[in-house]
Amino acid sequence: MFHGTITEELTSHKEWSHYNENIIEDQKDFVLVKFNGLHLKSMEGFQSYISLRVCIFSNNFITDIHPLQSCIKLVKLDLHGNQIKSLPESKFWSGLKNLKLLYLHDNGFAKLRNVCVLSACPSLIALTMFDCPVSLKKGYRHVLVNGIWPLKALDHHVISDEEIIQNWHLPERFKAYNHRLFFNFCPSLKKGSTYEDEIGNIKYITSKINEILSHNSPVLIVQRWIRGFLVRKKMSHLFLHKKHQEKITNKCETKWIYIQKGFEDKLYKDLFLQPGTNKTEKLSHWKYGKKKLWVNFH
Template identity: 50%
Template sequence: MDSISKEKKLEEIVVVNLSGRFLKNLGSLPNCSALKVCILPGNYITKFDALINCPNLIKLDLHGNHITNLPNEYFWFELKSLQVLYLHDNIIGEMRNVRYLFSCPNLLVLTLFDTPVSLVSQYRHHIVNGIWSLKALDNFVIADEEIIEDCWNRKKFKALSPYFRLHVPVPPQTSTWQIELKNIQNLLSTINRILAHHSAVLILQRWSRGFLTRRKLRAASNAHQREGLSAEMNAELCKRGIHVLADGSMWISGSSSKQDDRCNVVQLEIDKSKLSFELIEDRYEASEITSGLYPRISQWKMEDTPNFQPNKSDVFQPRTFREPVFDPNTDRPRLL
């Protein structure tokens, strides 16, 4: 709640913090349909299947309880917004229960240390390669060599090194939505910062993208002079996501290719006194939506788009079936 003294209905509660209250069951928590943060550590809870009625959960903290079995895969599939899950210090002992978590689509942080299942051989390998969206498991951020086969890295990029250490925050006694949202954002920012500095794959990708972008825009600063554009017009073009390259062509930010005659989407009328933009068609591709020069989705007529009008003559093509012919020399069939 935003205020402890302010009463709210169950359907309006967003954050619940009931840590160390000796709870044996969830009580009326399943009626909190708008619940986003649920903090229930240090209790005697054994089952929490009823939380399937709270599909908006972002963070679920159930560490320090008496949980032995996890809900089935349908439960985790319904929690599409769940990003942080704390299950450490429980009695989960079978890897079969942990495999149910593989169906959770957007899980980023998971803790299972101090449980019997964490002592299973190759436990970390199975979970890391089973939950593709996972970025941190237990007290360590996932390194490259844990998800890339036969990947060997030096000390700075090695898995389970001190560089990948992640401290699980202690839940506060009282929580509000603003405090919990800030804690989640800080946790995810810390994980992303660790990966940005100690993931060799991300570092190479960042360098490659920077090199390709600089190569495309290396002559953009002088192109406007050769095209007769003023500095104000060139700045307006760059602000709208259009860059004039050295060869006179135009490159739209967010598009995968240069602007040419085949991609006849935007027509630019450039004058020394004014700069205006005119939309030719209401047709655009998915890679060009980010340029910001296209109409709203409501103005787009899907039935007028050529991509949604296939040529019916090409839908069913005649098929030719090849019959096998036996070769007497080898006694093996071959196709004509």
């Protein structure tokens, strides 16, 4: 049996009978909600979740997601396995400035024009829309990849430079859909995962996508080499100055003591030939020519 709305589910479901009105009033402080497979058909009440950062609302009967408009702090939004057929207008998505991961696969999207509103999402990195009717449309991937500028991964594959730059034919290693670009960034949900687990997973997915791109994007590889060259060129005078300083320091540390022969003979007589001296000295090394002298006093 399902009750249709979040509030009814929280107050009526036997597993959550401990929920009371005070907890429901505190919804504005929630940072994570996970309503997976509860047969909910409405997101009524989500207007109060103003602090929400992770929303997992998968495998329900949702058709309208407009109540999420006030959740401007969202970083991850999982709506897969619902009955959504259309998305809100661009204004809705432009307000979600922190949204990075969006899971919309296994829904009822059929019109390519409708999903193009996601281009207003300023930070969207990864998106899934496979198993939707729109994913069968010709040019579906091309339109989304070139329409959503910050997007880096779509439907299990990181985006190739070949998909962005028109008529650029790359070697097999850099081609679209190759195995090096494959990444399943929507793994199955884990029971009992906490907010910290979800944030850690978001960071892992983001860093993994960036790592794959850094090794398989010719544009990024060339940019990295050019930046390295420019930095080395700009900093070369500092490295040369430092190297010169180290050379002078090493020279000073290994400097010999040169003693002229006349002074050397006098020093020898004063130290070793004077009678009655009670000092003990040891001459460790004595060499004529270019006179080098070490004298250790004990």
